[in-house]
Amino acid sequence: MRRIRRLLAGLTLLAGLAAPAAGQLPGLQPTPAPAPTPELPAGDPYRRETPRGAFLGFIQAAQRSNWAAAVEFLQVRGNPAPAARQTLARQLEAVLNHAFSGDLQALSGAAAGNLADGLPPDLERAGQITVGGEVADVLLVRETPADGPPIWLFSAQTLRDVPRLYRELNVPEIEESLPEMLKKPVGPLKIWQLVGFLGLVPLFFVVAWFGLTVAMKPLWRRLEKRGRQGDLRDAMKKARTPVALLFALGLHRLFVPYLSLPLLFRYQYGQLFTVSIVAASAWLLLRLIDAYSGTARERFAAAGSSAVPTITLGRRILKGAVFLFAVLAGLSALGVNLTAAVAGLGIGGVALAFAARTSIENIFGGFTVLGDKILRVGDACRIGTFTGTVEDITLFATRLRTPDRSIVSIPNGTLLTREIENFSSRDRFLFSHVLGLRYETSPSQMKAVLESLRKVLADHPRVAPEDARARLLRFGASSLDVEIRAYVLASDWASFLEVQEELLFLVLEAVAAAGASLAFPSQTLYLGKDAPSA
Numbered sequence: 001m002r003r004i005r006r007l008l009a010g011l012t013l014l015a016g017l018a019a020p021a022a023g024q025l026p027g028l029q030p031t032p033a034p035a036p037t038p039e040l041p042a043g044d045p046y047r048r049e050t051p052r053g054a055f056l057g058f059i060q061a062a063q064r065s066n067w068a069a070a071v072e073f074l075q076v077r078g079n080p081a082p083a084a085r086q087t088l089a090r091q092l093e094a095v096l097n098h099a100f101s102g103d104l105q106a107l108s109g110a111a112a113g114n115l116a117d118g119l120p121p122d123l124e125r126a127g128q129i130t131v132g133g134e135v136a137d138v139l140l141v142r143e144t145p146a147d148g149p150p151i152w153l154f155s156a157q158t159l160r161d162v163p164r165l166y167r168e169l170n171v172p173e174i175e176e177s178l179p180e181m182l183k184k185p186v187g188p189l190k191i192w193q194l195v196g197f198l199g200l201v202p203l204f205f206v207v208a209w210f211g212l213t214v215a216m217k218p219l220w221r222r223l224e225k226r227g228r229q230g231d232l233r234d235a236m237k238k239a240r241t242p243v244a245l246l247f248a249l250g251l252h253r254l255f256v257p258y259l260s261l262p263l264l265f266r267y268q269y270g271q272l273f274t275v276s277i278v279a280a281s282a283w284l285l286l287r288l289i290d291a292y293s294g295t296a297r298e299r300f301a302a303a304g305s306s307a308v309p310t311i312t313l314g315r316r317i318l319k320g321a322v323f324l325f326a327v328l329a330g331l332s333a334l335g336v337n338l339t340a341a342v343a344g345l346g347i348g349g350v351a352l353a354f355a356a357r358t359s360i361e362n363i364f365g366g367f368t369v370l371g372d373k374i375l376r377v378g379d380a381c382r383i384g385t386f387t388g389t390v391e392d393i394t395l396f397a398t399r400l401r402t403p404d405r406s407i408v409s410i411p412n413g414t415l416l417t418r419e420i421e422n423f424s425s426r427d428r429f430l431f432s433h434v435l436g437l438r439y440e441t442s443p444s445q446m447k448a449v450l451e452s453l454r455k456v457l458a459d460h461p462r463v464a465p466e467d468a469r470a471r472l473l474r475f476g477a478s479s480l481d482v483e484i485r486a487y488v489l490a491s492d493w494a495s496f497l498e499v500q501e502e503l504l505f506l507v508l509e510a511v512a513a514a515g516a517s518l519a520f521p522s523q524t525l526y527l528g529k530d531a532p533s534a
Contacts, residue, residue, distance in 0.1 A: 043149065044148055044149060044151050046069065046072050046073065046151075048072075048073065048151035048152050048153065049111050049149060049150070049151065049152070050108065050109050050110060050111055050113075050152065051107050051108050051109075051113050051114075051124040051126065051140045051152050052104065052107040052108060052109045053109070053152070054073055054140055054151070054152035054153060054154075055104065055107060055126050055140065056104070056264070056267070057073060058070055058073035058074075058089075058092075058093075058154065059093070059096070059262075059263055059264040059267075060264060061073070062089060062090070062092075062093035063093075063262065063264055067086040067089050067090065068082075068086070070086070070089040070093070071085040071086055071088075071089050073089075073153055073154055074088065074089060074092070074153060074154050074159060075141055075143065075153040075154060075155050075156045075159065076088070076156070076159070077156050088159060088162060088163070091162050091163060091166040092154065092159065092162050093263075094166055094169060095129055095131070095162055095165050095166055095169065096129070096138075096263045097260070097261075097262045097263045098169055098260060099129045099130055099131045099165065099169065100127055100128070100129055100138065100263055101127055101128055101129075101130060102126055102127020102128060102138070103127070104126075104127075104267045104270075105267075105270065105271070105333075107124075107126055108124060111150070113140075113142065113152070121142075122141055122142040122143075123139055123140070123141055123142075123155070124139065124140040124141075124142075124152065125137055125138070125139055125140075126138045126139070126140055129161075129165055131165045131168045131169060132168045134165070134168075136158070136161050136165065137158065138154070138158050139154075139155040139157055139158050140152045140153065140154060140155060141153055141154075141155040141156075182195075189261065189262070189265065193259045193260070193261060196255075196259050197256070197259060197261070200251075200252050200255055200256075201248055201249075201252055204247070204248035204249075204251040204252055205244055205245060205248035207248075207251075208243075208244040208245075208247035208248050208251070209240065209241070209244040211244075211247075212240050212243060212244055212247075213240070216236055216240070219236075234291050234294075234295065235288060235291040235292060235295075238287040238288070238290065238291045239284055239287055239288055239291075242280050242281075242283040242284035242287060243284060245280045245283075246277070246280050246281070246284070249273065249276055249277055249280060252273075253273055256269065271333055271334055274329075274330075274333035275330045275333050275334065278326050278329045278330050278333065279326060279330070281326075282322050282323065282325070282326035285322045286319055286322055286323075289315055289318050289319055289322070290315070293311055293312070293314070293315035293318075296311050297311045297312065312393075374420060374422070375390050375393065375398065375420065375422060376390065376393070377390050377391065377392060377393060378390060378424070379422055379423070379424040379425070380422075380423040380424050380492075380493065381400075381420060381421060381422045381423055381424070382419075382420075382421040382423070383398075383400065383410055383415065383418050383419075383420050383421075384410075384418040384419060386400055386402065386408050386410065387400075387402065387403065388400035388401050388402040388403065388408065389401045391407065393412075396411065396412060397409040397410060397411050397412060398410050398412060398415055423493065424492070427489075428464060428487040428488060428489050428490065429487065429488045429490050429493075429496035429500075430485075430487060430488075431463070431484070431485070431486045431487065431488050431499075431500055431503060432483075432484070432485045433483075433484045433504075433507075434473065434481050434482070434483055434484075435481070435482040435483075435484060435507065435511070435518070436476060436478070436479030436480070436481055436482075436518060436519045437449065437479055437480045437482060437511070437516050437517070437518065437519055438479065438480070438516070438517055438518070438519040439478075439479070439480060439519070441480055441516045441517075445514045445515055445516045446472060446480065446482075446516070448513075448514035448515075448516075449482065449510060449511055449514045449516055450470050450471070450472065450482065452510035452511075452513060452514060453470035453482070453484060453507060453510055454468075454469075454470045456503065456506045456507065456510060457469075457470065457484075457486050457503075460499075460502070460503065460506075462488055462489050462490065462499045463486045463487070463488060463489070463499075463503070464486065464487040464488075464489060467485070467486060467487050468485070468486035468487075469483070469484075469485050469486070470482065470483070470484050470485075471483050476519075477521075478519055478520070478521045479518075479519030479521075480519070484507065486503075488500065488503075
C-alpha cells in the first residue's frame with residue numbers, strides 16, 4: 001500500500017509538470033480560468049430592510065442600552081464623534097417614549113414602504129412627536145449603502161429637531177410627587193409604573209363586577225314582574241364576569257397613558273390589549289350561546305319537539321365559529337399575515353378534504369339526519385341490522401342503546417345508505433291475528449263468533465273502526481282459520497301491548513260465549529288392510 005501511494009503521488013506530480021508544457025504547443029489554447037463568482041450581499045444585520053423593522057430595531061436596541069447598535073439606525077450628516085451620536089440616540093429614545101403618537105402596527109412591513117401615503121417613495125411617516133404644543137413628524141428615509149441592500153433610517157430632518165424637543169420634555173407630574181424608591185428601574189419600567197400597570201386590572205375588574213351586580217338588581221326585579229326572570233337572569237349571570245372583564249380592560253386602556261410607559265412597551269401592550277379584548281368577547285359569546293341554547297333546549301324538550309338535537313348541533317357549530325374567529329383575530333393583532341395564512345388554509349383545506357372525506361360525509365350526514373328529522377333522541381328504531389333507542393346524535397355518529405343495553409355508534413355517512421325504520425314515528429300499530437277453531441264448530445257457532453269479534457273491534461275506543469275486520473279466512477290443515485285485523489291507536493309500543501292484551505281477552509270470551517273452542521294441531525291416521533290374494 002505504501003508503494004501504491006508513492007506511485008500515485010508521482011503520477012500526480014508528472015501531470016502537474018506536464019500541464020504548463022501542453023499549453024505551449026502550437027494550435028492549443030490554454031484552458032481559461034473560471035470567472036470568480038460574485039458574492040451576493042447578505043441581508044442587513046440590523047434588519048433595517050423595512051420601515052417597521054428599522055423603527056422597532058432602534059427601540060429594542062435603545063431599551064437594551066446598546067447605543068453602539070442604536071446609532072446605526074440614524075441618518076447622521078457630517079462626521080460627529082461616537083459620543084455625540086450616542087447622545088442623539090438617547091435623546092431620540094426619550095422623546096419617542098414620552099411624546100410619540102402613532103400606530104406602529106400600521107407601519108409598513110414591506111421593503112418599498114407605503115407607496116400610497118402621498119410622500120416620495122424613499123420617505124415613510126411613522127407618527128408624530130408632540131411637545132409643548134409643537135408637532136413634528138417622525139420620518140424614515142431609505143438609503144442604499146455601497147455594500148448592502150437598501151435600508152431605512154431615521155431621517156436627518158427628524159433628528160435635527162430632537163435636541164430641542166428633548167430640552168422641552170417635562171417629567172410626568174405624577175412622578176414628581178413619588179418617593180425616589182418608586183422611581184428605581186425594574187427592567188424596561190420603573191417600580192411605580194410596574195405597580196400601576198399590574199394593579200389596575202384586578203382593581204378595575206372588582207369595581208366593574210360589583211357595579212354590574214348593583215346595576216342588575218333593579219333589572220331583575222322588573223323581569224320578575226313580567227315573568228321572564230328565568231331565561232334572562234341566567235344569561236345575565238353567565239355574562240356578568242366577561243362583561244366585567246371587558247369594562248376593566250377598557251378602563252385600564254384609558255389610564256395607561258398616565259403611566260408614561262416606554263414606546264416599545266406601549267406597542268407590545270397594544271397587541272396584548274387587542275388579544276385580551278378578542279378573548280374576553282369570545283368568552284362572552286360562548287357563555288351567551290350556552291345560556292340561550294340551554295333555555296331553548298329545555299323549552300323544546302318540554303313541548304316534545306324534535307328540534308332538541310338540532311339545537312345541540314347548532315350550539316357546537318356556533319361555538320366552533322366563535323373560537324375560529326377569535327384565533328384569527330388574535331393572530332392578526334399579533335402581526336401575523338392572515339392573507340398567507342388563509343391561502344395556506346385553502347390549500348391545506350383541499351388536502352384535508354381528500355384526507356378527511358369520510359369525516360366530511362359524516363358531518364353532512366348529521367345535518368341531513370337532523371334537518372330532515374329522520375331520527376331524534378329517544379326514538380325507537382331499526383337501522384340496518386341494529387335495533388334500539390337513539391341515545392345521541394353528534395356531528396359524526398348516531399348512538400343507539402340496544403335491548404342488550406350496549407351502545408352502538410353508526411357513522412352518519414353510513415346511516416344515509418342504510419334502511420331506517422323509525423318505530424316512534426308510527427301513529428298506529430297493526431293488530432293482526434289468525435284464530436283457529438275446531439272443525440267441530442257448527443255454522444251457527446261460526447257466525448256467532450264472527451259477529452262477537454266484529455262487535456268487540458267496533459266498540460273498543462282504541463281501535464280504528466275504518467280498517468277493522470273479522471272474516472272466515474280458510475279451511476286450514478287442522479282448524480277453521482278466522483282472520484282478525486285492525487289498527488290500534490297507540491303512541492308507543494308499551495301502550496299497544498296493553499291494548500292488544502285487552503283485545504285478546506275479549507276474543508277468548510267471544511269464542512267461549514258462542515260455544516266454540518280453539519283447535520289444536522292434530523292429524524287423523526287411517527289404518528287399512530289389503531284383502532288376501534286369491
